[in-house]
Amino acid sequence: MTEALLETRGLVKRYGPHTVLNGIDLHIAPGQMTCLVGASGSGKSTLLKCLNLLEPIDDGQILLGEEDISEPGRDPQPLRQRIGMVFQSYNLFPHMTALENALLAPRRVHRKPRTEFLPAIEALFERFGLSAHMHHYPDQLSGGQQQRVAIVRALAMKPQVMLFDEITSALDPELVGEVLDVLRQLRAEGMTMILATHEMAFARELADTICFLDGGRVIEQAPPAAFFTAPEHARTRAFLARVL
C-alpha cells in the first residue's frame, strides 16, 4: 500500500445521541480521486466537514501526511489552509468580485499585498476559462460559474487535498458539465481529491476508489469497475439498484 496523504482511523462523530459516523477508516493516496457515495444522511457531508476540521470529532484520528491533525487542542487554522473545500451552495462572498473572493485568503493569511498573488490567481481564472468573469460579483454569475469560482478560490491557497461536497447538486442539469470538466482537469493535473457525489456516471469514469457509506460506516470500498459491476454487499446492490 502506498503512503497515504490523508487517512482516517476509526473516526467517530456524534450529534447528541445520534451517531453519524461510526468508525470510518479511509486511506487516500496522493493524486487519487476518491468518491464517497451513499444515500442522503449517510454521513458523506459530515465526513468531509470533519476532514476539514469544521466539525470536531468524537473519537479516532485524522492524519494529514504524518501528522495527526485531529489532536485535541491543535489550532485548526493552519491545517485548513492545506485542505481546500468546495460546498454544495458555492458560498461565495457576495460583497466581493470573483477575483476578490479568490484573493482574500492568500492576502489575509500570508499578510502580503495583493500584487504578490495577483499573477498566480489570474492564471488560475485563465486556466478554468473564467477570465471574463473575474471582476463580476457572484450575483452576476450563473450557478456553474459561481461553483467554478469557488473551486478557484479554494485552489488559490494551494491546498494539498481538495474536498468537494456535492458540488453539482444545486446546479441546473445543463450547468453540471462545466463543473465536472474542472474536476477532470484537476484530476489530470494530479490533485488529490475527495468527492461526496450523486453523479454516478462521473464517479465511474474518473474515480480511483468508490466508498459506499451507509449508517455511518464504509460498507464497501472498491475501484469503480468492481464497485459498479460486482458489488459484494447486499446494501450496496440495493443502493445501486435505486440510483442507476
Add this chain to the structure above:
Amino acid sequence: MPTRRELYDRAQRRRANLIATLSTGAVLLALVLLVPRAPGWEAVQRAFFNAEIFARTFPGLLQAFVLDVAIFAWCAPLIAVLSLALAIARDLRAPAFTPLRLAATAFIDVFRGLPVILVIYLVGFGIPGLGLPRPWNSPYLWGSLSLILVYAAYTAEVIRSGIDSIHTSQRAAALSLGLSEADTMRYVILPQAIRRVIPANMNLFIALQKDVALLSFIGPVEIFRQAGVYKSLMANFTPYVGAALIFLVITIPATRYADYLMARRKHD
C-alpha cells in the same frame, strides 16, 4: 396597431388613475370644507398659523436648528464606533472575553431599557453636579453623552441582528480557506452585516436627530427651546409649527432615502 390586450391594459390604467384622483380630491375637499366649521377653528388659526409671527420667528428658528444639526453631527460618528464595538463584544465567544461580553450585554440592557429623557436628566444634571470645573460641567457635553449611550445601545442591537442574519455557511467557507476567526468577522461577516442593516440604522439616526430636541430640558437653546422662547414672548404657538416644518424638511427626505436603500440592497 395596439393589440386587444394592450388596449384593455391601457383602459384599466386610465380607470385606476381616475379613481385615485377622484377619491383623493374628495378627501381633500371634505377637509377644506369641514375643518373651518369646527367651533375652535378661528382660535386655532390665530394661535398656530399666524403668518406674520411665522415670518418673524422662522429665521431665528433656523439658526437655532444649526445647533441641533451640530449635536447630531458629533454624536453620530461616536455612536457608530461605540455600537460596533458593543456588537462585536457581545458576540465574543472566547472565555477570556467573558467580562467584556457581560459588560456589553449589561450596557445594552440598561440603556435600551431607560427612557431617553431620563438618561438625559440623570447624566446631564447628575455628572455636572459633582462640581466639575468648566468646561467639564457643560450640558452640551453630558447631554450629548446621554444620546450617545442610548443610541449606541440601540444601534449595537441592530448591528448584532445583522451579524446573526449572515448564514453560517459564509463563516464555514471563510474558515475552510484558513482565515482566522477575527479575519472572518472583519472581512466576510461584518461587511455584509453592516450593509444589510444600513436602512434600519438610518431610521435610528433619523430618530436621533429628533431626540436632540430633548437636550433643551437641560439647557442648550436648540430649536425646540428657541420656539418655546418665542411662544412666551409672543403668546402664540406658531413658532412650534415652524420648528415642526424645519424637522420635516430634514426627516422626510432621510426616511425616503432609507426606504430606497431598503428596496435596493444590491450584492447581498
